[in-house]
Amino acid sequence: xxxxxxxxxxxxxxxxxxxxxxxxxxxxxxxxxxxxxxxxxxxxxxxxxxxxxxxxxxxxxxxxxxxxxxxxxxxxxxxxxxxxxxxxxxxxxxxxxxxxxxxxxxxxxxxxxxxxxxxxxxxxxxxxxxxxxxxxxxxxxxxxxxxxxxxxxxxxxxxxxxxxxxxxxxxxxxxxxxxxxxxxxxxxxxxxxxxxxxxxxxxxxxxxxxxxxxxxxxxxxxxxxxxxxxxxxxxxxxxxxxxxxxxxxxxxxxxxxxxxxxxxxxxxxxxxxxxxxxxxxxxxxxxxxxxxxxxxxxxxxxxxxxxxxxxxxxxxxxxxxxxxxxxxxxxxxxxxxxxxxxxxxxxxxxxxxxxxxxxxxxxxxxxxxxxxxxxxxxxxxxxxxxxxxxxxxxxxxxxxxxxxxxxxxxxxxxxxxxxxxxxxxxxxxxxxxxxxxxxxxxxxxxxxxxxxxxxxxxxxxxxxxxxxx
Amino acid sequence: xxxxxxxxxxxxxxxxxxxxxxxxxxxxxxxxxxxxxxxxxxxxxxxxxxxxxxxxxxxxxxxxxxxxxxxxxxxxxxxxxxxxxxxxxxxxxxxxxxxxxxxxxxxxxxxxxxxxxxxxxxxxxxxxxxxxxxxxxxxxxxxxxxxxxxxxxxxxxxxxxxxxxxxxxxxxxxxxxxxxxxxxxxxxxxxxxxxxxxxxxxxxxxxxxxxxxxxxxxxxxxxxxxxxxxxxxxxxxxxxxxxxxxxxxxxxxxxxxxxxxxxxxxxxxxxxxxxxxxxxxxxxxxxxxxxxxxxxxxxxxxxxxxxxxxxxxxxxxxxxxxxxxxxxxxxxxxxxxxxxxxxxxxxxxxxxxxxxxxxxxxxxxxxxxxxxxxxxxxxxxxxxxxxxxxxxxxxxxxxxxxxxxxxxxxxxxxxxxxxxxxxxxxxxxxxxxxxxxxxxxxxxxxxxxxxxxxxxxxxxxxxxxxxxx
Numbered sequence: 001x002x003x004x005x006x007x008x009x010x011x012x013x014x015x016x017x018x019x020x021x022x023x024x025x026x027x028x029x030x031x032x033x034x035x036x037x038x039x040x041x042x043x044x045x046x047x048x049x050x051x052x053x054x055x056x057x058x059x060x061x062x063x064x065x066x067x068x069x070x071x072x073x074x075x076x077x078x079x080x081x082x083x084x085x086x087x088x089x090x091x092x093x094x095x096x097x098x099x100x101x102x103x104x105x106x107x108x109x110x111x112x113x114x115x116x117x118x119x120x121x122x123x124x125x126x127x128x129x130x131x132x133x134x135x136x137x138x139x140x141x142x143x144x145x146x147x148x149x150x151x152x153x154x155x156x157x158x159x160x161x162x163x164x165x166x167x168x169x170x171x172x173x174x175x176x177x178x179x180x181x182x183x184x185x186x187x188x189x190x191x192x193x194x195x196x197x198x199x200x201x202x203x204x205x206x207x208x209x210x211x212x213x214x215x216x217x218x219x220x221x222x223x224x225x226x227x228x229x230x231x232x233x234x235x236x237x238x239x240x241x242x243x244x245x246x247x248x249x250x251x252x253x254x255x256x257x258x259x260x261x262x263x264x265x266x267x268x269x270x271x272x273x274x275x276x277x278x279x280x281x282x283x284x285x286x287x288x289x290x291x292x293x294x295x296x297x298x299x300x301x302x303x304x305x306x307x308x309x310x311x312x313x314x315x316x317x318x319x320x321x322x323x324x325x326x327x328x329x330x331x332x333x334x335x336x337x338x339x340x341x342x343x344x345x346x347x348x349x350x351x352x353x354x355x356x357x358x359x360x361x362x363x364x365x366x367x368x369x370x371x372x373x374x375x376x377x378x379x380x381x382x383x384x385x386x387x388x389x390x391x392x393x394x395x396x397x398x399x400x401x402x403x404x405x406x407x408x409x410x411x412x413x414x415x416x417x418x419x420x421x422x423x424x425x426x427x428x429x430x431x432x433x434x435x436x437x438x439x440x441x442x443x444x445x446x447x448x449x450x451x452x453x454x455x456x457x458x459x460x461x462x463x464x465x466x467x468x469x
Numbered sequence: 470x471x472x473x474x475x476x477x478x479x480x481x482x483x484x485x486x487x488x489x490x491x492x493x494x495x496x497x498x499x500x501x502x503x504x505x506x507x508x509x510x511x512x513x514x515x516x517x518x519x520x521x522x523x524x525x526x527x528x529x530x531x532x533x534x535x536x537x538x539x540x541x542x543x544x545x546x547x548x549x550x551x552x553x554x555x556x557x558x559x560x561x562x563x564x565x566x567x568x569x570x571x572x573x574x575x576x577x578x579x580x581x582x583x584x585x586x587x588x589x590x591x592x593x594x595x596x597x598x599x600x601x602x603x604x605x606x607x608x609x610x611x612x613x614x615x616x617x618x619x620x621x622x623x624x625x626x627x628x629x630x631x632x633x634x635x636x637x638x639x640x641x642x643x644x645x646x647x648x649x650x651x652x653x654x655x656x657x658x659x660x661x662x663x664x665x666x667x668x669x670x671x672x673x674x675x676x677x678x679x680x681x682x683x684x685x686x687x688x689x690x691x692x693x694x695x696x697x698x699x700x701x702x703x704x705x706x707x708x709x710x711x712x713x714x715x716x717x718x719x720x721x722x723x724x725x726x727x728x729x730x731x732x733x734x735x736x737x738x739x740x741x742x743x744x745x746x747x748x749x750x751x752x753x754x755x756x757x758x759x760x761x762x763x764x765x766x767x768x769x770x771x772x773x774x775x776x777x778x779x780x781x782x783x784x785x786x787x788x789x790x791x792x793x794x795x796x797x798x799x800x801x802x803x804x805x806x807x808x809x810x811x812x813x814x815x816x817x818x819x820x821x822x823x824x825x826x827x828x829x830x831x832x833x834x835x836x837x838x839x840x841x842x843x844x845x846x847x848x849x850x851x852x853x854x855x856x857x858x859x860x861x862x863x864x865x866x867x868x869x870x871x872x873x874x875x876x877x878x879x880x881x882x883x884x885x886x887x888x889x890x891x892x893x894x895x896x897x898x899x900x901x902x903x904x905x906x907x908x909x910x911x912x913x914x915x916x917x918x919x920x921x922x923x924x925x926x927x928x929x930x931x932x933x934x935x936x937x938x
Contacts, residue, residue, distance in 0.1 A: 027838055053698050055716045063839055089835070179682050191679045192661050192720060209678040210660045213648050229522050246745065247524045249738035251661065251720050268737050269718035275741065276715065279748030280829050286752065287825030288818060301851040302858075305822045309815065309859050316814045317866055320807040327803050334796050337806040338789040341922070344810065345785045346778065349757060353774045356756030360749050366558070369496050370532055382770040389771075390778050397786055453810070 025063045033060060037068045037075065045072060046079050054083035062092050073099040082108035086116050091297070094123055102128070106135045113160040113188065114143035115270065122148060155241045156234035158271070159255045159264030162188040165195045166221055168204050173217030175207075188265070192251040195262055196225045202260040203228070231256050234263060238274045243365065245271045282359055285441035286352075288312070308446060315450035319344075322454055326461035329469050335402055336464055339411055344456035346390060347418035351452045352445075354379050354426030359441045362434050376427055383423020391415035406467060414460035421455045422448075499532045506537045506544065514541060515548050523552035531561050542568040551577035555585050560766070563592055571597070575604045582629040582657065583612035584739065591617060591626075624710045625703035627743070628724045628733030631657040634664045635690055637673050642686030644676075657734070661720040664731055665694045671729040672697070700725050703732060707743045712834065714740045751828055754910035755821075757781070777915060784919035788813075791923055795930035798938050804871055805933050808880055813925035815859060816887035820921045821914075823848050823895030828910045831903050845896055852892020860884035875936060883929035890924045891917075 036044040049057055061069055061084070073080060073096045085096055085108060097105060097120065105124075109117045109132065121129050121144060133141050143161040150156025164187060166175045175194060179187065193206045205225035215224055229248045232241055232255045245253065245268060255264040284290070288308030323330075323340065330336050358375070361367045367375055395412035399405060429448050430440035505513040518526055530538055530553070542549060542565045554565055554577060566574060566589065574593075578586045578601065590598050590613060602610050612630040619625025633656060635644045644663060648656065662675045674694035684693055698717045701710055701724045714722065714737060724733040753759070757777030792799075792809065799805050827844070830836045836844055864881035868874060898917050899909035 025838060030839065053717060055698075055718070062835075065839075176682055180685060184683075187683065188679075190661075190677050190720070192659075208659050209682060210657075213645055213678060213681070214653075214656065216649060246741055248522060249524070249741075251659070251737060268720060268741070272715055272718075272737070272741060272744065275744055276748070276833075279745070279752070283748070283752050283755065283829055284825050286756065287821040289822045289825055298847055298850045298854065301826075301847065302854050305819070305851070305855060306858065308822070309818060309855060310862070312815055312818045313811075313859055313862060313866075316811040317863075319810055319814070323807045323810070324804075327807075330806050331800065331803050334800050335793075337799050337809070338792045338796075340806070341788055341792070341810060341813065341926075342782075342785040345788070345922070346781055349778060349781045350774070352756040353758045353777070356753050356758055357770075360752055364745075366531075368532075369494060370499060370534075378767055378770065381767045382774070385767065385771050386774060386778060389775065390782060393779070393782060394786075397782075453814070457810075 025060055030060065030063045033072070034064060034068045037064070037072045040071075040075060042075055045075050049076055049079060049081060049084070054081050055087045057081065057084040058087035058092075061096075062089060070095065070099050077101065078104040078107050080104070080108075082111040082116075082120075086112065086120060091300075093120075097123055102132055102135070106132050109136050109144070110140060113162060114140070114147055115158060115160040118144045118147035118157065122152070150234055153238045154234065155232050155236040155238065155255055155266060156264075158238060158241060158274070159234065159266045160188060161264055162186070163195060163254070163262070163265035164188075164191055165197045165201070165262055166207075168196050168198055168222050168225075170221050171217060172212055172215045172219045172221065172224070175212060175221060176217070190267075191265070192267070195254050195265075196221050197262055201262055203231070203254055203256050203262045206254060228254060231260075232266060233257070239278055241266060242271050242274045242278065246275070278363065282363060282441045285439065286356060286359060286445050288445055311446050312450075315446065315453070318450070319453045319457055322457045323461065326457075326465055329461060329465040333407075333464065333468055335404075335407060336461065339398065339407075340457060340460060342394060343411065343414050343418055343460045344453045346394070346415060347422045347452045347456045348449050350383065350386060350390075350419050351422035351426045351448045354383070354423050355430060355444055355448050358427045358430045359444065362430055362440050367431065367434075372431055376424075376431070379423045379427040380420070383419050387416040387419025387423075390419065410460065410463055410467065414456065414463060417459050418452060418456040422452050425451055494529055494532045499529065502529060502541070503533060503537045506533070506541045509544065511544055514544055518545055518548060518550060518553070523550050524556045526550065526553040527556035527561075530565075531558060539564065539568050546570065547573040547576050549573070549577075551580040551585075551589075555581065555589060560769075562589075566592055571601055571604070575601050578605050578613070579609060582631060583609070583616055584627060584629040587613045587616035587626065591621070619703055622707045623703065624701050624705040624707065624724055624735060625733075627707055627710060627739045628703065628735045629657060630733055631655070632664060632723070632731070632734035633657075633660055634666050634670070634731055635676075637665050637667055637691050637694075639690050640686060641681055641684045641688045641690065641693070644681060644690060645686070659736075660734070661736070664723050664734075665690050666731055670731055672700070672723055672725050672731045675723060697723060700729075701735060702726070708747055710735060711740050711743045711747065715744070747832065751832060751910045754908065755825060755828060755914050757914055780915050781919075784915065784922070787919070788922045788926055791926045792930065795926075795934055798930060798934040802876075802933065802937055804873075804876060805930065808867065808876075809926060809929060811863060812880065812883050812887055812929045813922045815863070815884060816891045816921045816925045817918050819852065819855060819859075819888050820891035820895045820917045823852070823892050824899060824913055824917050827896045827899045828913065831899055831909050836900065836903075841900055845893075845900070848892045848896040849889070852888050856885040856888025856892075859888065879929065879932055879936065883925065883932060886928050887921060887925040891921050894920055 033048065048060070052060065061072060064072060069092070077100065080100070085093060088096055105120070109120065112120065117140065121132065124132070133144065136144070147157060147159075147161075164179060166178065191209065193208045194212065195206050196204045198204055205227050207221055207225045211224055230244050232244060232253050234255055234257065244250065250268065252265055252267045254262055255266060257263050288305065290304040290307065358367065361375065391412045394415055395408045398411050399408035402408075425448050430444045433440045433444060502517065517529070521529065530541060533541055538561070546569065549569070554562060557565055574589070578589065581589065586609065590601065593601070602613065605613070616626060616628075616630075633648060635647065660678065662677045663681065664675050665673045667673055674696050676690055676694045680693055699713050701713060701722050703724055703726065713719065719737065721734055721736045723731055724735060726732050757774065759773040759776065827836065827848075830844065860881045863884055864877045867880050868877035871877075894917050899913045902909045902913060
């Protein structure tokens, strides 16, 4: 199996005319490819597929209109590099796999590391996957099946089965000779460290490849190996794995089972994707989107956003209900209707701010233990200061506008109270969700903004009916 | 100089009692350290600093109350590992540097790679930095000064000066002998590839260290080297660098100057930090926070959030002004005041959704060229579908609540129009900002939400005065 990540691109895309700038396909080139696809010009497509880096080829394919995309996949068939398919976005990859024959997919599987192979296969319907698995080699099948047995967002899915292990009693020279002697296919294409194991294959430590190179052939591995800072287990959540890579600045990490035996290796490129995904999930969740990709269809975009809109509809009418309780005072003082959105809106803004800070801090594990208590105190103080300042300015504006000191005082108190609430709920809601084992980003946003709206309306209009009527 | 990232942790933190779970400091251990700091127990602190992985030591220090933190830094002095200081959060690092003597900082600088050394020094006031620079070795000074000459978020700041280069005519054996012969200090602690240069030091290609190991000593490097997919230039923005690493799944990349000469190396661990930072910036910017850390003081939290709150105050009063134009119709039909926030709130929610999707897609470069046009079409359609559905449900609720078909029709039209606007402005605003060379996340949020509010009020109340009065 070759590794997906190091296909040894023969051309430097920045110097080739196909790519205008990093990551940008030139429209002229895309048009040329669309033309070639339309003409069924297979030789041109093959050449292009061979010349481009797989990641750039995937970009190019995604830039094609849907019709041309499908035809291009069909024309390329088994000449479509497996690495490019793995680099496609989720929607595009599904469509490409749908377009490809079983034989083409089987050939691709054979070219990929076990983690990438199972990544591709996990997209297929059960029976097609089973059909294809019967056709790959027994070793590959075993590796892929054991990978698929792990949960979708676990370390077991991220790890590859190919790695280099050496017995603890070997020397540098023996390790190098071993790597020179084994077949190309039995080693990962790229690796950054070799793992040192005892006779029961229990992990003892690791030696970075660059360290291996610096020592003489006679040096025992046991003298230059280092312990790994934390043991990654196959059941570990991928978010935990990403945290470990970031915390200890790792390029790769061994995966060991419950008995301490080495079972796989995770490399940084897969972890980078996880880091990106997790950050993206937080951004989208805070804005009430379940999942998204720009290649998404309108149908899936509607599906991803509708639940939150419906929930928000319910909470918005809850707000209306609160406002309706105070109909008499609004009928008397219509200015309240003008100012109501100011109180709720600014409070909502302050709440979003502390929510975003809290969600990020939780993701970075900066809100554990004592740090959480300190953060809550700080958010409360910040809310107090911001609330006082903003409420003061608002009160001044109202005084100048309506020349009514009671209205001005009213907005001062209502806004300060709403800010206080916003600051507290903005940090306490995600912390509580986290403690309950829930994703702090997902449910917080609607809850925080709703309670702030209700609070704002209630305090502002309630005080108004108490003092103005 | 040693590398900051691979300090060869002597202990496995998951197995030591100090760390409860990955990234979580046990309160008992923190309390013990606070006690030791209070007693001025230097030996205990030294032992702890030596035993913990620098990243864990940094975490521990951040968990200390401010007073204990300062005292711990002071007690550790030059025994505080440089790597731990570099791992501290921005605020904590500044404070630690403030607490340390010039001699201690100078010693630390000598232990770090040039990129990390200049990272530390960039935090210091100009005159202190100059004073310390006069004390480090001439080679280190030159490397640090040339690094500091680059812009703060550029590739030049991320790159380190230590790397391994080999002439294109060497063999595998010659390269290995070279690495075995040079002093430990002249090589980076960890590296993943060696760079092949011509006699003018122009980059010809690279050989992954794992590939070097697999070939016999006689193999010419020129036969196993591969071209690098894109050339990173020192002036390149760090976001661009991060994109290249992700696109081509790199673990490290050479940096070349305008003449094609090799000048440095960037490793993935620094890029991972950039990826994390950039995602964090987007999340915070979308919620109207300039920058944040949980170790931030109340003062800096206020400073980071106040500008957006003030801007939002202005736009909120703009909304009030629009509402006030329609005072007569609100006085007649007070129900309008109840429903007004529903129209604006739901529209704002829909706008946030398409904004978050667009900002993420721009960061992932999924909205270039033709893809942008397709995305705008898709957002418009999504807005149409979501708008129709949500407005329909809202109209039904209003009909049941107020038994007034005119009010129900009114909210139907107003909400559908607001959704349409929200969908379009949610994607067009960040795309336009991007095209103008601005950060799409920063200014979009306030602009998008304000125009949606104004639109919602205007359409809803305008239609109301036209039909109900």
